Amino acid sequence: MSLLLNGLAASNGIAIAPAYLLVGSDLSVQKEHTNDKNHEVTRLHDSFAFSQHELRIIRDQAHQQLGQRAATVVDTQLAMLNDPAFMAAIEKEVREHDFTAEWAVRVVTDRYLDLFEHQNDNDYLQARGMAMQDVAKRLLSHLLAVNLPDPQQPDHRAIIVAKNVTPTDTAQFNRHLVAGLVTDEGGRTSHFTIMSRTLSLPAVVATNDATEKIHDGDLLIVDGIHGKVIVQPSEDELELYRLLAGQFAREQEAWGALRDQQTVSVDGRHFEVAANVGTLADLDDARQNGAEGIGLLRTEFLYMNQAQLPDEEQQFTAYKQFVTAMSDQRVVARTLDIGGDKKLGMVPLPEEANPYLGFRAIRVGLARPEILRPQLRALLRASAYGRLAIMFPMVATIEEFRQARAILDEEKEQLQAAGVKVAQDIEVGMMLEVPAVAMMADAFAPEVDFFSIGSNDLIQYLFAADRGNARVAYLYQELHPAVLRTVKRVIDAAHAEGKWVGMCGEMAGNPMATPLLMGMGLDEFSMRSSQVLQIRALIKQLSTRHLQPLVHRALNAKTAPAVSKLVKEFVPALEDK
Secondary structure: OOEEEEOEEEEOOEEEEEEEEEOOOOOOOOOOEOOOHHHHHHHHHHHHHHHHHHHHHHHHHHHHHHOHHHHHHHHHHHHHHOOHHHHHHHHHHHHHHOEOHHHHHHHHHHHHHHHHOOOOOOHHHHHHHHHHHHHHHHHHHHHHOOOOOOOOOOOOOEEEEEOOOOHHHHHOOOOOOEEEEEEOOOOOOOHHHHHHHHOOOOEEEOOOOHHHHOOOOOEEEEEOOOOEEEEOOOHHHHHHHHHHHHHHHHHHHHHHOOOOOOEEOOOOOEEEEEEEEOOHHHHHHHHHOOOOOEEEEEHHHHOOOOOOOOOHHHHHHHHHHHHHHHOOOEEEEEOOOOEOOEOEOOEOOOOOOOHHHOOOOHHHHHHOHHHHHHHHHHHHHHHHHOEEEEEEOOOOOHHHHHHHHHHHHHHHHHHHHOOOOOOOOOEEEEEEOOHHHHHOHHHHOOOOOEEEEOHHHHHHHHOOOOOOOOOOHHHOOOOOHHHHHHHHHHHHHHHHOOOEEEEOOHHHHOOOOHHHHHHHOOOEEEEOHHHHHHHHHHHHHOOOOOOHHHHHHHHOOOOHHHHHHHHHHHOHHHOOO
16 A cells, blocks of 8 residues: 655656665764863864865766756855864864864854754755755764765665755766655755756655655655655556656646747736846756846855955956846846844844844945945946846835935946946845835835835735744735735836836745736746746736736635635636645
8 A cells, every 4th residue: 555745845847766765874962071172173174174075076076977066066065164264163162162073063063054044035045054064964974983875875766765865965866866856854945955956856855754654665656746755656646647747748848948938928918037046056047947037136145154254356256247147137136135044254243032123134234334335336347247236125214225225326426437337227126025115115116116025024024923933834825815915005006106026035936826916917026946937837828917807806805715716716727736
């Protein structure tokens, strides 16, 4: 009899193959002190050297077998191990607190990992957290003399089943033998799931207990479309999934044909479907997946795990790469968004009882112009090489936006006076995340060139519910009429002033929300790269005119489930969502 396991659909596709359990090693450590600090420091240095040597070998193998994207995953970890500040922080724990090398590694890496927790909406920060976990495991394996599991061991086509999969595990996969992935833990934006999508491997994550329920050699069906794993399937289930696999392959081929086409609805309305990116590797994904622009460039990647703030030249070089790569397609860069649960070691922030509502984002930028001004100068210089737009995050009042824009205008005038080339038509807008701004959208609209709705924060603020808190996560309801009315209010206010509106939160990539957002007039959808072609294909099947009755009824509904039912009635293709 077959067994069904449910998880999160992390990478689309269907795979049928035997299971291979990639069992992790015991790397648990206890708090211990040492009487020989010099010996512990020597052990620490050795563990860094051994880890660096291993990672260089893995990187070269990954580049040869899987391409530059896989090698970049390993380069991230090498950069961490090569960071003198990282090594110094661990050594400090040994010398000042008499900790053993193992416990010092655990203390420091846990401190870093605390910065990356609950980053469900930030692929880049989640990836950095995953890389740090991987680095910690590798260092501890050498200090404890424990071998890490070998992902290259399978000699036959198999589905990898593991508690979790590290970035370096994926970089070592034999792409001809690994058919799919199943894990107990992880999320849709974990580094290995991003790699799974890059390698077109079906993946189901967060099953909780797959490693307990599945044995080596069990035949599996991995349904990466719906987030299901079937253990020891029946003949009927095998036949059904072979048919579904064929349908999926044909669907993927049809989506691929859209890459070079514009996204136009049945009644001729053009929409822009863009990608959210946080690294140059993400940029490659965006282009390969048919993104029509970058709707959110997270600039935090330049600041993470650095001992000091990046200077103007470093930032300019990075931003220039993004705008030149996208050519005449728009790149919307968000200025530094720190605070809340995103902290930087080189920018001390106060401890706050409620950091999500505290000193963060543009509030930090305005209070610390020595951070904001170099970034704006770098962005202005990069604007000469493509189509760049700039937006400020977490704006709450018109005065904040005016102050930020005034600083931008000052820097622009100074650059031009110095003979530095700057684009003349830079669009300057803001993230719309604060309900007060939505209520005042008609007053903001004449001042901005565009709004980009950050639906993740906007929704949690509307419902006064931290979406990272499992006990109140049920209140995070993208299809709730209160959310839809708020979005409609913003779109109408912007369009009345001839301004465009985008959305760059998870809602933008939710197919159930697409018909509603189209009907309300959203101009730009920005999402994870892997979602772009699916949303583009859906938009091309729909007519904005025919969606108006749906929008009217949804805005007057009472609950999110009622809206979901309406969407499925109007768009039968979404019945299984």
